[in-house]
Amino acid sequence: MNMLTSAAAIAAASTPLEFGRKDGGAEPDIKALQTQLEGALNTVKAAAEEFRAKAASGEQISNSAKEKADEALTKLTEIRGEITELSQKLAQGRRGEGDPALKSMGEQVGASEAVKSFAENGARGTIRIPIEQKAITSASVSAGALSRPERLAEIVSLPMRRMRVRDLLMPGRTNSASIEYPKQTSRVNNAAPVAEQAEKPASSYTWTVATANVRTIAHWVPVSRQAMDDTPQLESLIDGELRYGLDIVEEAQLLLGDGTGQNLYGLIPQAVAFAAPAGITAPGATGNGSVDMLRLAMLQAELAEYPATGHVLNPIDWAIIELSKDTQGGYLFANPQQLAGPTMWGLPVVPTQAIAQDKFLTGAFNMAAQIFDRMDTEVLISSEDRDNFITNMLTVRAERRLALAVKRGAALVYGDFGRV
Template sequence: MNTQYTNTTTPLLTKSYGDQHGGASDVAQAITELTKSANARIDATAAELKEFKEATNAQIMDLEQKGVRRPAGDDGAAVAVSSLVLKSNGLSMLRDSSVKNLRISVPGFELGQKATITSNRVHVNGKRETEIFGSMGRRIAVRDLLITRPTKAASIEYLKGNRTGTAAIQVVEGDEKSQIDLSTSLETAPVRTIAVWIPASRQALDDEVMLADYIDTELRDALQLAEDAQLLKGSGTGANIMGMWTVATGYIRHVTGDKPSDTLRRAITQVQLARGVATGIVINPIGLEMLELDKDGEGRYQFSYTVTDDNGRASVWRVPVVVTDAMGPTEFMVGDFSRAARLYDRQQATIEIATQHQDYFTRNLLAILAEERVALAVMRPEVLIKGVFTA
């Protein structure tokens, strides 16, 4: 197979090739022409680089002068801030500490073209307080007045005694002496359940550290309020506890003109006449206010109430006071609570969390339950005195 080659050699190279068969002068002339052509290309490239460099420097200068606006002068030259500082009359005063700061106006600095920074344009994050604030639990409750015992029974059986008759002097030898009768009755105090619950999401408890403690506190406080209501006003019917108010002895020593403080003092005496020692007073917050604001005919407070312990429990007529909403605004109870009743804890207040409620498992919800099981036995209702303040 024969291949034909096309001669694409430049005339210069062709001449150079011919010189190999001709004279040396032709070769030197070809080299000279080739050198001139290369130098011309180098000069053209250098000119292009110079032009590019000048254009780049002009752009850089334009960017640098954007921080300084041209003044309104005739020459239109850019004004440097540093030169304005050096020319300022206050510079010497700044140096010798005559002034604390120096303010210089820059001519032509166009503030109107800049956006004003205001509070609604800048978002500042507030500090998040982790503690949750809400309702507050009470320091003391009705159970604090009672002797409490644990139990494993479902109900408490106890003997309630009653005495009739009194002892007397034997007037004449041989006479029949005084006789008293003691009767007892078997009573039963069933264990009752007091409970409250709230739903919550699993994510909320995982993400909020303080939420679990807040829920625990609130549930326990709600449980305590319900317990107060049952221990005092429980009717004893159905699943209710037989409360102390339900079986207490009524106040019978009222005297016309008595004020609330007088009534409480006479109630304390009624407890003592029943062979008891007053260990507590249960009253509504409004009732305690009535006592503390009691004044004489000249507007002077009758007496002040002191604090008897670290819980801030007030003392009226030397008897500790428990304040609870379970009592009516004008109701009161005075008693020897340590002898009158016993509280039995079958299950102390506990907090349980579970998903076994409806479809809570699939919805990532939790049921948080606060629960207790207690029984109340009132053995001596005669040393519990209940009453109402009269106007």
């Protein structure tokens, strides 16, 4: 048996079963079968009516009538079988010439020119036979509605910044619209040893009343009632997004607010400028001047009697410090194998993009300022805003109210690394 004969055998074995007549005769026409079916049904119906009438009158049913009825039922069953097989064949689609997509794999192998050439050349070596297959797509002629995207439960949100500046400050609460507090502005200390009955020296102190007004940070978003009802997670997602929006603005206000209009009066505008204390020169042996400046800022705050409690840096500046290396390539201020929090000179470092690159703020934050929360974050949903009722919309609003009292600006040192 040569390879061509073998391929033909494979094709014959792979050919799907045909529906229709099994005796090799011509396949009946569907209309003819319908006519035959109607005739058989009428014969069976007439026999049934005849049997019913005779049974009602008590007459006996002859054997010839029974045989005639049995013959009609047998014919009816055969016609139904042929119609069923023909319908199945039509549903599958008649395989015509020139339609390789409907040929079986065996037929494609047998008809392959590569197989014929392989057999004619003595069946030596190896051949590749391309098998054409019908692709399943999302088109209506293929998978159609059966191909549906998979919906994941998780909703992918944009990244959110970690807020940590508030944690550096002393917390507080108020029920008023503003905070007033006496603030000492000068101190002249003339205390000295004095002789008996001598006049004692007088010292001088000056205070003023400072005010920190409560400010409101707020925003809102419109949402359709249908969207809120159809997506159970949407309400909590909007709540989280609105709260985050307040947080990111609050952090910027705590650091940079200039006190004008409805802005808070923040830490940096009230801090003292960095100035290296007299009598000390940084050796610069580390090769990173930023580290020396942070230590000198700590000294500046301590000489003002406000021992520093932390540093605020831009993440880029903190990365520059952590990547500092010695001449042997070893890290000076970081150990990549440890998971310790960011610290410098024993104080916590707060990296935040709320402060500009190349800037730093060092100081005694808990002594320098205090936050007074007037109203915690409140998220409300209303259908009574403007034309919400007739447009079936909802307004979701979030707001919080707070005041920032910077009581000791001298406890904060703001500087520039000078790299940019």
